[in-house]
Amino acid sequence: MKKLISITLAISLFLVAFAIPASAKEKSGKCGDNLTWKLDEATSTLTVSGTGEMYDYTYKCTTTMYGDLVESKEEFDSPFKYLRYKNLVIDEGVTSVGRYAFFRDEVENIYLPSTLTKIGKYAFYMINNIEKISVDENNKYFSTVDDVLFNKKQTKLILFPAAKSGEYSIPNTVTVISSNAFYNCSKLTNVILPDSIKKIGDNAFSMYYSINFDTFKLPKNLETLGKNALGTFKYKKIIINENLKSLDYSSIDDSELETIKVDKNNKHFSSKGGVLFNKKQTSLILYPKKKTGKYTVPKTVKTIKNHAFNGSYLKKIKLINVKTIEKSAFSGMKAQKIDLGKKLKTIKDNAFSSSNFKSITIPKSVKTIGKEAFSACYFLKKVQFSATKKLPKIKARAFLTSRPPLTQNKITFIVKNEKIKKSLLKKLEKGLGIKKYTVKVK
Numbered sequence: 001m002k003k004l005i006s007i008t009l010a011i012s013l014f015l016v017a018f019a020i021p022a023s024a025k026e027k028s029g030k031c032g033d034n035l036t037w038k039l040d041e042a043t044s045t046l047t048v049s050g051t052g053e054m055y056d057y058t059y060k061c062t063t064t065m066y067g068d069l070v071e072s073k074e075e076f077d078s079p080f081k082y083l084r085y086k087n088l089v090i091d092e093g094v095t096s097v098g099r100y101a102f103f104r105d106e107v108e109n110i111y112l113p114s115t116l117t118k119i120g121k122y123a124f125y126m127i128n129n130i131e132k133i134s135v136d137e138n139n140k141y142f143s144t145v146d147d148v149l150f151n152k153k154q155t156k157l158i159l160f161p162a163a164k165s166g167e168y169s170i171p172n173t174v175t176v177i178s179s180n181a182f183y184n185c186s187k188l189t190n191v192i193l194p195d196s197i198k199k200i201g202d203n204a205f206s207m208y209y210s211i212n213f214d215t216f217k218l219p220k221n222l223e224t225l226g227k228n229a230l231g232t233f234k235y236k237k238i239i240i241n242e243n244l245k246s247l248d249y250s251s252i253d254d255s256e257l258e259t260i261k262v263d264k265n266n267k268h269f270s271s272k273g274g275v276l277f278n279k280k281q282t283s284l285i286l287y288p289k290k291k292t293g294k295y296t297v298p299k300t301v302k303t304i305k306n307h308a309f310n311g312s313y314l315k316k317i318k319l320i321n322v323k324t325i326e327k328s329a330f331s332g333m334k335a336q337k338i339d340l341g342k343k344l345k346t347i348k349d350n351a352f353s354s355s356n357f358k359s360i361t362i363p364k365s366v367k368t369i370g371k372e373a374f375s376a377c378y379f380l381k382k383v384q385f386s387a388t389k390k391l392p393k394i395k396a397r398a399f400l401t402s403r404p405p406l407t408q409n410k411i412t413f414i415v416k417n418e419k420i421k422k423s424l425l426k427k428l429e430k431g432l433g434i435k436k437y438t439v440k441v442k
């Protein structure tokens with residue numbers, strides 16, 4: 001379900017991105033208390049003039065569900081939205097570029113003045129035609145080298161022109177790669193990351209294409225890896241360095257990943273059998289998608305982290321001492337059999353959504369089942385509760401197995417006694433997302 005929604009949303013955004021009017025309705029206007037803008041179609045140049053800060057703008061995309069389909073609606077208040085022009089000139093006197101100001105414009109060359117001190121978040125986001133960025137040499141906050149935008153000291157790489165092609169070696173002065181810095185740089189054939197890098201921001205390398213590696217090794221001094229930071233890189237093996245302190249599961253998750261190795265001197269993470277854990281191996285962080293077969297979670301593990309087995313191709317999995325399964329930990333998993341063990345207490349929201357197993361046994365140790373925990377499990381036909389005294393707390397739509405107009409599969413619930421049956425029927429009547437069911441005592 002979530003994968004379908006994501007794909008549909010991506011298509012919607014793609015269509016909107018390219019549904020750009022041939023010319024703007026307005027050719028000039030105000031964009032700050034003391035700033036104005038003007039589009040000269042003869043030279044294909046948009047110029048921002050005046051003194052002071054540019055207004056910040058907002059972008060919002062809302063989605064509405066219609067069964068398994070998604071309708072997207074955009075709200076965007078920038079006066080420059082979806083304009084087509086070759087040159088963007090920010091005149092001397094302008095001190096900031098507003099948030100979302102030139103989001104998804106079609107511009108090739110950007111010129112920034114010496115007076116500029118601030119560039120708002122997403123100001124130049126999703127501009128696929130940028131070839132050159134120039135900054136006045138007297139600017140105290142920003143600079144460019146080979147058309148790439150940096151801070152003045154060139155310790156932070158802010159924006160790489162999306163239309164720039166070939167291989168690129170990041171300067172060894174760089175310690176930070178900003179969020180979205182290489183967004184959709186589809187003409188790049190390779191990127192070389194120096195060991196000087198300490199932080200890679202969210203979606204830094206998020207693109208619609210891939211750069212392939214057999215083995216990818218994180219920079220030696222890297223400490224922080226943001227969400228989906230390496231989105232464009234494809235690799236079978238990733239080596240996590242000694243100094244890494246923070247990462248999100250999506251930082252290194254890849255559809256081709258087979259094994260993860262962590263430097264033995266890392267104080268925060270560890271690996272065993274190609275699987276990523278925290279240092280003490282009490283939390284399982286990520287199981288490689290392409291790692292197949294059967295897997296028994298080590299006895300030391302108490303928590304399965306968010307998305308740890310998301311989309312896994314495992315056939316069978318067994319938990320032993322796990323107490324908590326976090327959100328979406330097993331969503332989209334292909335395994336036909338899963339043993340939850342005897343010590344599990346908490347199953348969080350969407351924990352098993354869109355998984356393929358046909359039956360599941362909920363151990364009597366479980367106290368809580370989260371929202372939509374088993375939603376969109378279209379093959380699920382049997383759920384067995386081991387509880388003899390009291391059912392766990394079951395939250396809304398926990399067993400939502402379909403959305404109209406799809407046909408809902410029928411689930412048989414098996415319980416230990418009449419008391420539990422009565423309790424479960426009440427919960428089902430209140431709404432757990434399923435209308436076709438039977439409850440049997442066995």
